[in-house]
Amino acid sequence: MWLVPIEVTFYRGVMSESQGVTEPAEHREYRLAARAWLEANAELKTGVDDWSTQKTHVDPEALVAYFERCKAWQKTTAEGGYASITWDKAHGGQGGESWQASIYNEEAAAFDVTNGFLAATNAMLGTALRFHGTEDQKLTYLPPMVRADQTWCQLFSEPGAGSDLAGLGCRAERDGDIFRLNGQKVWNSMAQAADWGFMLVRSNPDAPKHKGITFILVDMSSPGIEVRPLVQPNGQAHFNEVFFDDVDVPVANVVGEIDAGWSVAKTVLMAESQFIGTSGGREASAVLIDLAQRRGVSDDPVVRQQLAQAVINDRILRLLSQVLMDALRSGKPAPIDGALLKLKLAYNRVGLGNTAMAIMGPEGLVEVGPDSTFAMEELIGRFHVSIGGGTNEVGKNNIGHRMGLPREPGVAIDTPWKDIPR
Ligand SMILES: Cc1cc2nc3c(=O)[nH]c(=O)nc-3n(C[C@H](O)[C@H](O)[C@H](O)COP(=O)(O)OP(=O)(O)OC[C@H]3O[C@@H](n4cnc5c(N)ncnc54)[C@H](O)[C@@H]3O)c2cc1C
Structure with a gap:
């Protein structure tokens, strides 16, 4: 059989370098400066054993240590001038251009760095505050978010309100200058470690479901909050249940108008879809090719077929993300529905999980070591994106609407x- 040699190419400058496109001198200069800064502050990616690849931390202390490391990297990028590049300087950003953010992300993808879950919450709440927050709220919350001095969790889902999020029932009753919160949230990623939460509450039960919701910022150390980690089948406790028992929150913490929080929630959900859809940055196919070579199955025709499909899927998503992000960062209307990218990523992830296990075979389940940990994470985690941030089915409904x-x-x-009725 004729076999094309497989080359491991961790993503770097996809449009400008690997395809021989010449970029303007200003862009080139920025790229070289970003690369030099990354070389001075981080290590290049090598494979499955990377910090940014190994996400399964079954020991709670290891999970918190991982979170702390993500915070440290977030702080380093803020100090280096590479965090929230397009945000205003007053809001903790760099006041930079969209092409700078794209170039930095291209360069950073080659390095073993991640700010993990912080990147998701910063994208969600950062976007919501920038669109709906008062100037005072932006000045108060955005700079510490960029520096990771304040970390956030998303308090949206409830036992009876996941896909039907607008049906949520966690109650907020007004008492002068405070809202008193009672109820339960669930599936809240990293709520056990976050300092603050952004939350949806039912402030007016007499109004139609979309019109009686308020978006409010809650200090997680407030009396009356109990966080209970949920342990997954692989032993990891990424998610939590969060209970609220007479928790007092200042009315000043409301973002947008009281009872009109659904519009803020929609901004968060759109930003979440776009973030997830455009976050496939680590060229997972390259990690799988490396794994297949080391495990001696890179000439297996079935594995090669799956790897080729993974490379194609990575590239399609990467290019669609680039088109979407370039338009959004330069203030143009989105040329692609962000929810479509999230769907594409979700289907890609299922394929990656299956390919990782095809490479590892039964050893993926019984061996103890970085390769099997990686493969298990890909296997079990392959449905994360199909459910988190809204399920595939609901995503398709929304696109249809x-x-x-x-x-x-x-x-x-x-x-x-x-x-x-419920
Ligand atoms: C990795 C991950 C991270 C998450 N992080 C957070 C977080 O930080 N904060 C937070 O608040 N939540 C979080 N979630 C929760 C997530 O938002 C919900 O799990 C998701 O919205 C689905 O809700 P549900 O689990 O209640 O499922 P359900 O809504 O009960 O859905 C069950 C099934 O029914 C299907 N279904 C439901 N309604 C319809 C419909 N109208 N048409 C067709 N099919 C339908 C769904 O597609 C699904 O297959 C996270 C989830 C995951 C997996």
Whole structure:
């Protein structure tokens, strides 16, 4: 059989270097400066044993240590002038251009660095505050978020409100200058380590479900909050249940208008989809090719076929992400629905998990070591993206609605929340 040699190419400057496109001198200069800074502050990626690749930390202390390391890297990038590049300087950013952010991300993808879950919360809450926050809120919350002096978790899902998020029931009752919160949230990533949470609460049960929700910022050390980690089948406790028992939160912490938090939530969900969809940065296919070579199966025709598909999927997603991010960062309307990229990533991840196990075979389940830890993470984690940030099915429904297809049948949209059967 004729076999093309497989080359491991960790992603670097996809458009400009590997395809021989000449970039403007200003861009080239910025790229070289970013690369030099990364070389001085980080190590190049090598494979499955990288810090940025190994995400399964079954020991709670190891999970917190990983989170602390992500915070430290976030702080380093802020100090180096490479965090939140396009945000205003007053808000903790660099006041830079979209092409600078793209170039930095291209260069950083070759290095063993990650700010992990912080990148997700910063993208979600950062976008919401920049669109809906008062100037005072932006000045108060954005700079410490960029420096990782304050970390955040998302307090949206509830036992009875995941896909139907607008049906949420966690209660907020006004008492003068405070809201008193009672109820439960669930699946809250890293809530056990976060300093603050951004939360959706039911502030008006008499209004239709989308019109009685408020978006509020909550200090996780407030009396009355209990965080209970949820242990997954692989032993990791990434998620939590969070209980609220008479938790007082200042009304000043509301972002946007009281009872109009659904519009802020939509901004967060859109930013979350875009973030997840454009975050496939580590060229997972390159890690798999490296794994296949080391495990001696890189000439297995079935494995090669799966690896080729993984490379194609990576490249398609990378290029679509680049088109979307370039447009958004330069203030143009999104040329692609961000939810489509998230769907593409979700399907890619399922393929990567299956390929990792095809490479490892039964040893992936019984061996103890970095290769099997990586393969198990890919196997078990392959549905994360299909559920987190909204399931594939709900994503398709939303895309359909935005394309003008009729809504799903259900209770009339103006039914008061308290009268909806549940
Ligand atoms: C990795 C990960 C991280 C997460 N992090 C957070 C977090 O930090 N904060 C937070 O608040 N939440 C978080 N979540 C929760 C996540 O948002 C919910 O799991 C998700 O919205 C689905 O809700 P659910 O689990 O209640 O499932 P359900 O809504 O009960 O759905 C169950 C099944 O029914 C299907 N379904 C439901 N409604 C429809 C419909 N109308 N049409 C077709 N199919 C439908 C779904 O697609 C799914 O397959 C996270 C989840 C994951 C996996």
